[in-house]
Amino acid sequence: MNSASTSASVFRPPTCSILPPQPSISSNSNLSRIQYKRAKTNPRSISTIALQISHPKHLTPPDPPNFSTLPTVSEKLETLVSEFRSLPEPIDRVKRLLHYASLLPEFEESGRVESNRVTGCTAQVWLEVVMDGEGRMRFRVDSDSEITKGFCYCLIWLLDGAAAGEVVDFRIDDLGEMNVGILPIRASSRVNTWHNVLLGMQRRTKALIMESDNSLPLLQ
Amino acid sequence: MRTMEGVALKLPSFSQLINPNQLINRTSLNLRFNFPKSFSSSSSSSSSPKASLSVPAAAPVSLGHSTRPDFEILHQKVPNGSKLVYLDNAATSQKPSAVIDAVNNYYRSYNSNVHRGIHFLSARATDEYEMARKKVAAFINASQSSEIVFTRNATEAINLVAYSWGISNLKPKDEIVVTVAEHHSAIVPWQLLSEKTGAVLKFVSLTEDEVPDVKMLQETLSNKTKLVVVHHVSNVLASVLPIKEIAKWAHDTGARILVDACQSVPHMVVDVQDLGVDFLVASSHKMCGPTGVGFLYGKSEILASMPPFLGGGEMISDVFLDHSTYADPPSRFEAGTPAIGEAIGLGAAIDYLSEIGMQKIHDYEVELGNYLYENLRKVPGVGIYGPAPSQTVDRAALCSFNVEGLHPTDLATFLDQQHGVAIRSGHHCAQPLHRYLGINASARASLYFYNTKEDVDDFIRALDDTIGFFNSFK
Numbered sequence: 045m046n047s048a049s050t051s052a053s054v055f056r057p058p059t060c061s062i063l064p065p066q067p068s069i070s071s072n073s074n075l076s077r078i079q080y081k082r083a084k085t086n087p088r089s090i091s092t093i094a095l096q097i098s099h100p101k102h103l104t105p106p107d108p109p110n111f112s113t114l115p116t117v118s119e120k121l122e123t124l125v126s127e128f129r130s131l132p133e134p135i136d137r138v139k140r141l142l143h144y145a146s147l148l149p150e151f152e153e154s155g156r157v158e159s160n161r162v163t164g165c166t167a168q169v170w171l172e173v174v175m176d177g178e179g180r181m182r183f184r185v186d187s188d189s190e191i192t193k194g195f196c197y198c199l200i201w202l203l204d205g206a207a208a209g210e211v212v213d214f215r216i217d218d219l220g221e222m223n224v225g226i227l228p229i230r231a232s233s234r235v236n237t238w239h240n241v242l243l244g245m246q247r248r249t250k251a252l253i254m255e256s257d258n259s260l261p262l263l264q
Numbered sequence: 265m266r267t268m269e270g271v272a273l274k275l276p277s278f279s280q281l282i283n284p285n286q287l288i289n290r291t292s293l294n295l296r297f298n299f300p301k302s303f304s305s306s307s308s309s310s311s312s313p314k315a316s317l318s319v320p321a322a323a324p325v326s327l328g329h330s331t332r333p334d335f336e337i338l339h340q341k342v343p344n345g346s347k348l349v350y351l352d353n354a355a356t357s358q359k360p361s362a363v364i365d366a367v368n369n370y371y372r373s374y375n376s377n378v379h380r381g382i383h384f385l386s387a388r389a390t391d392e393y394e395m396a397r398k399k400v401a402a403f404i405n406a407s408q409s410s411e412i413v414f415t416r417n418a419t420e421a422i423n424l425v426a427y428s429w430g431i432s433n434l435k436p437k438d439e440i441v442v443t444v445a446e447h448h449s450a451i452v453p454w455q456l457l458s459e460k461t462g463a464v465l466k467f468v469s470l471t472e473d474e475v476p477d478v479k480m481l482q483e484t485l486s487n488k489t490k491l492v493v494v495h496h497v498s499n500v501l502a503s504v505l506p507i508k509e510i511a512k513w514a515h516d517t518g519a520r521i522l523v524d525a526c527q528s529v530p531h532m533v534v535d536v537q538d539l540g541v542d543f544l545v546a547s548s549h550k551m552c553g554p555t556g557v558g559f560l561y562g563k564s565e566i567l568a569s570m571p572p573f574l575g576g577g578e579m580i581s582d583v584f585l586d587h588s589t590y591a592d593p594p595s596r597f598e599a600g601t602p603a604i605g606e607a608i609g610l611g612a613a614i615d616y617l618s619e620i621g622m623q624k625i626h627d628y629e630v631e632l633g634n635y636l637y638e639n640l641r642k643v644p645g646v647g648i649y650g651p652a653p654s655q656t657v658d659r660a661a662l663c664s665f666n667v668e669g670l671h672p673t674d675l676a677t678f679l680d681q682q683h684g685v686a687i688r689s690g691h692h693c694a695q696p697l698h699r700y701l702g703i704n705a706s707a708r709a710s711l712y713f714y715n716t717k718e719d720v721d722d723f724i725r726a727l728d729d730t731i732g733f734f735n736s737f738k
Contacts, residue, residue, distance in 0.1 A: 134681035142737045
């Protein structure tokens with residue numbers, strides 16, 4: 045484990061090195077917007093739309109996380125958990141979440157539609173879920189609650205770019221340390237918005253898995 | 265007799281004790297001190313066993329201060345070290361020791377199934393359970409205790425009316441008039457019922473002052489109206505509806521009226537005969553009683569005409585293989601073993617509230633509620649929903665509000681985590697109302713008679729700090 049586990053460490057926001065580089069999208073003029081690149085095959089299925097998230101708001105940290113290969117979801121989770129464990133005071137966790145909220149990429153207005161809304165939350169949350177050409181999941185999220193945005197940023201950092209199976213297998217209990225003390229993870233209520241967001245990510249991932257499984261025999 | 269040990273009073277000297285037998289004024293509590301005889305012998309006058317001195321009374325203690333010692337749960341610190349400031353009473357109330365002791369005592373001393381047993385424990389349990397029913401009846405001035413049906417809560421009571429009275433009385437195109445400000449429990453059962461019967465829901469909206477439009481309600485009533493369902497006091501807007509008038513209008517068009525009294529019965533005098541309502545529902549847990557019990561009040565002749573809701577033991581008269589005959593109300597609507605201890609606890613809660621006096625509670629809450637409203641209104645960026653209090657408009661002691669640019673859930677989270685202040689954020693089971701007001705959620709601080717001005721001051725201070733904190737991130 046790298047030095048991120050010390051109490052003085054700062055949780056590094058995701059860098060471009062975690063996502064595979066997309067050479068066709070190198071223009072700087074549109075960095076603030078989500079870039080879409082259509083896959084060459086099967087224009088019918090939206091699950092093959094490739095999505096790259098760019099993060100214009102954060103600065104590339106001077107020493108990126110010391111991952112020799114791309115970190116797994118579990119490794120990232122350990123980083124996140126130790127990050128929040130190093131903040132015993134709730135106010136510090138709130139501050140950290142508000143900081144992450146400010147790093148969340150802009151969410152296009154066109155994405156704020158009913159079909160993207162995560163239901164059962166007291167805060168409004170919109171979630172876009174797509175599967176790229178390599179079966180990896182891409183997520184974008186927005187909310188009217190700053191604390192929720194912070195949680196969602198962490199969720200996205202954990203799961204964006206992960207294999208569909210990893211997203212579905214991700215265990216909710218592991219996120220207890222991040223909790224700003226709203227409710228224990230086990231209680232699934234509308235107040236536990238980010239828990240609902242995670243469930244939403246998993247549910248829609250499963251749907252996309254089934255869609256892509258079903259679409260295979262249809263290919264001519 | 266309640267004892268007042270533990271009440272912290274600022275007394276200039278021992279010689280300025282309040283005469284326990286003297287009521288200082290209408291709004292103060294009659295304080296009873298238990299002093300040992302040896303102490304009273306040093307008092308300067310009376311030789312009676314109680315301490316009684318003829319000196320000017322000290323400043324009256326507020327109802328909040330005098331009742332707080334009865335609520336152990338309020339005297340705690342939350343994890344971050346702040347003291348708990350509980351302002352979520354519209355969601356549920358705290359229970360005084362007398363109620364907790366009553367439930368404990370039931371389970372310790374005479375727990376037994378009611379109504380059927382011959383033995384001593386069962387007879388006692390039955391007595392206490394039926395005594396609780398009488399207490400509820402007396403509390404709301406029902407004409408007889410058989411007009412009180414114990415349910416799990418007000419929600420179940422409304423569903424009982426929907427599935428029993430509703431199914432057998434509503435036909436296609438019949439109208440049920442409700443307001444957009446109703447709690448979900450007073451909307452959803454009627455939606456389910458309208459799917460089954462073809463009856464139609466008509467919604468009454470709000471005026472510019474954010475109170476249900478009573479004029480519109482009157483105009484919506486017609487000979488098609490079969491039922492009017494309204495709240496007495498709104499759990500979001502804090503407004504109070506003129507139930508007596510609405511009941512009269514409903515009856516003039518041949519309709520029945522059901523009143524959701526969840527936010528009124530715990531806080532003020534409610535007299536069902538005076539109001540003239542056909543059905544009234546309330547929950548024990550909002551009035552210092554345990555969870556798991558509530559009640560439906562229904563006029564005897566109406567209950568007598570209603571078919572059963574749930575089937576099972578207790579609600580039957582004779583059971584054959586091919587049919588059964590049913591008991592009279594209220595048993596007809598109380599299938600299975602009831603929440604015996606909890607009903608007895610509700611009875612103890614009613615005793616406790618009655619001893620203080622509902623008018624006294626109401627007067628105190630009007631004063632404290634206005635204090636909350638006035639101080640909250642002054643916080644920059646705050647908008648409070650519902651009518652402004654005035655000479656003619658009484659608000660309940662709660663404020664639902666929003667702060668510009670700050671999500672209520674973020675607000676409530678910080679208030680809790682940093683300051684130990686417990687308020688609620690969300691829809692408060694009133695999504696149609698929030699949609700009507702054009703908002704997604706709101707925060708709500710709601711008081712009860714054991715809250716104090718200091719609680720309100722703590723809340724306002726914490727709110728200022730919270731707003732400052734979130735603003736510093738913008």
